[in-house]
Amino acid sequence: xxxxxxxxxxxxxxxxxxxxxxxxxxxxxxxxxxxxxxxxxxxxxxxxxxxxxxxxxxxxxxxxxxxxxxxxxxxxxxxxxxxxxxxxxxxxxxxxxxxxxxxxxxxxxxxxxxxxxxxxxxxxxxxxxxxxxxxxxxxxxxxxxxxxxxxxxxxxxxxxxxxxxxxxxxxxxxxxxxxxxxxxxxxxxxxxxxxxxxxxxxxxxxxxxxxxxxxxxxxxxxxxxxxxxxxxxxxxxxxxxxxxxxx
RNA sequence: GCUGGAAUCGUCUAGUGGCAAUGACAAGAGACUGUAAAUCUCUCGGCUUCGGCCUUCGUAGGUUCGAGUCCUACUUCCAGCA
Numbered sequence: 001x002x003x004x005x006x007x008x009x010x011x012x013x014x015x016x017x018x019x020x021x022x023x024x025x026x027x028x029x030x031x032x033x034x035x036x037x038x039x040x041x042x043x044x045x046x047x048x049x050x051x052x053x054x055x056x057x058x059x060x061x062x063x064x065x066x067x068x069x070x071x072x073x074x075x076x077x078x079x080x081x082x083x084x085x086x087x088x089x090x091x092x093x094x095x096x097x098x099x100x101x102x103x104x105x106x107x108x109x110x111x112x113x114x115x116x117x118x119x120x121x122x123x124x125x126x127x128x129x130x131x132x133x134x135x136x137x138x139x140x141x142x143x144x145x146x147x148x149x150x151x152x153x154x155x156x157x158x159x160x161x162x163x164x165x166x167x168x169x170x171x172x173x174x175x176x177x178x179x180x181x182x183x184x185x186x187x188x189x190x191x192x193x194x195x196x197x198x199x200x201x202x203x204x205x206x207x208x209x210x211x212x213x214x215x216x217x218x219x220x221x222x223x224x225x226x227x228x229x230x231x232x233x234x235x236x237x238x239x240x241x242x243x244x245x246x247x
Numbered sequence: 248g249c250u251g252g253a254a255u256c257g258u259c260u261a262g263u264g265g266c267a268a269u270g271a272c273a274a275g276a277g278a279c280u281g282u283a284a285a286u287c288u289c290u291c292g293g294c295u296u297c298g299g300c301c302u303u304c305g306u307a308g309g310u311u312c313g314a315g316u317c318c319u320a321c322u323u324c325c326a327g328c329a
Contacts, residue, residue, distance in 0.1 A: 013284075036284090037282080037283060037284065037285085038284055048284085071282090072281090072282055073282060074281040074282055074283095075280070075281055075282085075283075076280085076281050077281080077282090079281095101284085102283065102284080103279095103283080104279080104280075104281095104283050104285095105283085107280080108280065108281095111280090113280045113281095114280080115280060115281055116280090176282085177282040177283090177285070178282075178284095180282090180283095180284075180285060182284055183284090206273085207284080208284080210284095211284050213275090214283090214284085214285095215284085217276080217277065217278085218278095218279080218283090220277095221278095
């Protein structure tokens with residue numbers, strides 16, 4: 001299939017980005033670039049709910065587990081990485097899809113941030129800049145999102161997470177940026193007996209909820225996002241591609 | 248039943264005569280172009296012509312210019328004795 005825009009699928013944590021994007025990619029010959037500032041790190045796949053090889057279902061994924069947690073990896077690094085991958089995917093005749101919840105990363109890409117000491121980009125350029133991107137946000141009501149976060153916590157707090165946490169604790173310093181404020185601190189607190197499983201989950205759900213709110217605040221300023229309920233995302237994307245084809 | 252202690256914003260909490268009342272959490276809004284799942288800011292009794300006004304600290308009285316703070320009774324809860 002041909003489509004010259006890059007598809008961007010964003011949304012807060014637990015909004016269902018991973019699932020839909022893989023479904024869409026399978027249908028359109030898409031390849032996925034993760035825009036997730038934590039899934040970037042190696043050894044944090046379980047805790048960041050990154051898709052496993054099986055879940056990826058043969059769809060190529062980029063940007064997951066590409067640096068060690070104690071390595072410095074900035075927005076600028078990510079932007080460059082994403083741009084390179086987009087060019088490569090396109091050269092192969094496939095459709096690039098950027099999927100994630102890190103607003104800064106996505107804006108850096110679609111608004112073409114320049115990382116210099118100079119002033120901010122002129123806001124008036126914004127609409128024009130992202131003409132090359134089809135940006136879709138997954139919309140949930142606060143209640144629904146909270147429920148999803150809670151349910152996901154139940155799926156996340158299992159043996160695999162504890163194993164991963166122990167490995168991370170053993171290998172890296174708690175003070176690295178990568179380890180800051182994520183599920184591992186709660187998993188570790190539970191493993192250390194600071195609180196029971198129920199409390200650990202509760203703390204994580206609250207933390208994740210706060211994250212979701214901040215993500216949403218960030219996304220709000222991007223007026224070019226097409227917000228859709230999860231169930232409508234796939235058909236919308238397919239329709240956009242068909243319309244493009246018809247020209 | 249007797250004797251102590253306690254009742255303050257959604258929750259916990261500070262407050263021993265000048266208080267719309269401390270702090271934390273939760274909640275809400277927002278900022279953010281170099282580790283962003285980070286970091287930071289604002290609001291948080293009601294109304295306001297932003298000067299203020301009104302209603303609040305278990306309930307009802309009392310003392311006082313003034314009471315969340317002192318006194319009396321009552322209600323509820325906790326602890327000890329029975």
